[in-house]
Amino acid sequence: MSTVIKGGTVVTADLSYAADVLIEGGRIAAIGPDLSGDTVLDAVGCFIMPGGIDPHTHLEMPFMGTYSADDFESGTRAALAGGTTMVVDFALPSPGQGLLDALKMWDNKVARAHCDFSYHMAVTWWGEQVFDEMEQIVRRGITSFKHFMAYKGALMVNDDELFSSFRRVGDLGGIALVHAENGDVVAELSARLLAEGNTGPEGHAYSRPPQVEGEATNRAIMIADMAGVPLYVVHTSCEDSHEAIRRARQQGKRVWGEPLIQHLTLDESEYFNADWDHAARRVMSPPFRNKLHQDSLWAGLQSGSLSCVATDHCAFTTDQKRTGLGDFTKIPNGTGGLEDRMPMLWTHGVNTGRLTPNEFVAVTSTNIAKILNMYPKKGAVLVGADADLVVWDPEAEKVISAKGQQSAIDYNVFEGQKVKGLPRFTLSRGVLSWNDGTIESREGQGEFVAREPRPAVNRALSAWKELTAPRPVERSGIPVSGV
Ligand SMILES: NC(=O)NCCC(=O)O
Numbered sequence: 001m002s003t004v005i006k007g008g009t010v011v012t013a014d015l016s017y018a019a020d021v022l023i024e025g026g027r028i029a030a031i032g033p034d035l036s037g038d039t040v041l042d043a044v045g046c047f048i049m050p051g052g053i054d055p056h057t058h059l060e061m062p063f064m065g066t067y068s069a070d071d072f073e074s075g076t077r078a079a080l081a082g083g084t085t086m087v088v089d090f091a092l093p094s095p096g097q098g099l100l101d102a103l104k105m106w107d108n109k110v111a112r113a114h115c116d117f118s119y120h121m122a123v124t125w126w127g128e129q130v131f132d133e134m135e136q137i138v139r140r141g142i143t144s145f146k147h148f149m150a151y152k153g154a155l156m157v158n159d160d161e162l163f164s165s166f167r168r169v170g171d172l173g174g175i176a177l178v179h180a181e182n183g184d185v186v187a188e189l190s191a192r193l194l195a196e197g198n199t200g201p202e203g204h205a206y207s208r209p210p211q212v213e214g215e216a217t218n219r220a221i222m223i224a225d226m227a228g229v230p231l232y233v234v235h236t237s238c239e240d241s242h243e244a245i246r247r248a249r250q251q252g253k254r255v256w257g258e259p260l261i262q263h264l265t266l267d268e269s270e271y272f273n274a275d276w277d278h279a280a281r282r283v284m285s286p287p288f289r290n291k292l293h294q295d296s297l298w299a300g301l302q303s304g305s306l307s308c309v310a311t312d313h314c315a316f317t318t319d320q321k322r323t324g325l326g327d328f329t330k331i332p333n334g335t336g337g338l339e340d341r342m343p344m345l346w347t348h349g350v351n352t353g354r355l356t357p358n359e360f361v362a363v364t365s366t367n368i369a370k371i372l373n374m375y376p377k378k379g380a381v382l383v384g385a386d387a388d389l390v391v392w393d394p395e396a397e398k399v400i401s402a403k404g405q406q407s408a409i410d411y412n413v414f415e416g417q418k419v420k421g422l423p424r425f426t427l428s429r430g431v432l433s434w435n436d437g438t439i440e441s442r443e444g445q446g447e448f449v450a451r452e453p454r455p456a457v458n459r460a461l462s463a464w465k466e467l468t469a470p471r472p473v474e475r476s477g478i479p480v481s482g483v
């Protein structure tokens, strides 16, 4: 059985051209004019693009005394409804737990996934067992390791642990990820704010000013440079952090930054809403920022100093958020966005002229496929690539609402936003999964995507590190003491 997508314009990270796309056996079999197949999908007036890849999700994540409400079933269904065909989630060992043990737990969660997925492995503590197991994790096709510089007393690692882990990741040909916020300062500020009576959700934003992110980003960049590892900074939310990334990239360091769709389109005024639930539902780390920081993030996407747009989808219900009534530090941190990332980015990016359609493809799919070494299997419209495709209708409109959304939670942080530009069809390895407003995927359709270590950038970095490594000076005629 073959499928042909007919009459559209193929849009990739670097080209736009009219062509049909033929799919056979889950892969792209041909691209060109006048193709035919058993099933025909009408793409007239539409763009045929690589399906979105969301590099940052937390599905069914144990966190702050509860579990995030979207699991791999509802979360990946939401992804497909929004034009995303792959998610990269985080396997998260609790401190003291082995990496392989944590991986087993995540392997048990994914059986019902509707779209393809991969994992980053979190390093939440340091020791011989973690050092040893990292190699086996890489052999399993997981080559990216996440480090939390925040969440003191829970997930946070200190600088010595960061440096040891970064070195190990570099030696294994992987990439280091950081949640960059100074956890010590956040803990101090939180305690002081609570003592002063700042107990509401706005206290969360006060406790995490841009400086805590800028400082930690800069520190992570310097430690990564000394360790010789490429670094990916997740949820870059402000100019202070972006500036550090931009400077590092100008210096030739292998560093990437990832803004979230929430930080690009929602601002800190959400926390000053008189409705406690409204504000608490938007509590996430880092918090939403002011318009100047948003402008900085958009400029980063335009200029290339920021590389990928993610969601950090970590959705909690209103009831779960209410755990933090009277103490903002107990509000589970996280927001949703999987279903809305692509339409929101198209609406606020492409429709406003901030991004070209090709740049949209780069930041929603192709860049991360390259960074995580899965291009062109993913993130491409090329013969032989997985047929993870979205047929995008730039004229289709809707108003975002929790009513009818795929996500399991009872609200949507983008509620009431009018978007223009929606997926008409989403195909996951050739299977029609979102058909003009209806989910047609089935549970268990998603597959794990293994990734190879040592992509070109790691080889380049280690060649340079080897060339510039400290060496003893060869000396002749060493003076003999006492002569
Ligand atoms: N971002 C957030 O608030 N929750 C998810 C966990 C994390 O990425 O820090």
Ligand SMILES: [Zn+2]
Binding pocket: 179, 234, 235, 285, 286
């Ligand atoms: Zn984080």
Ligand SMILES: [Zn+2]
Binding pocket: 056, 057, 058, 312, 314
């Ligand atoms: Zn996250």
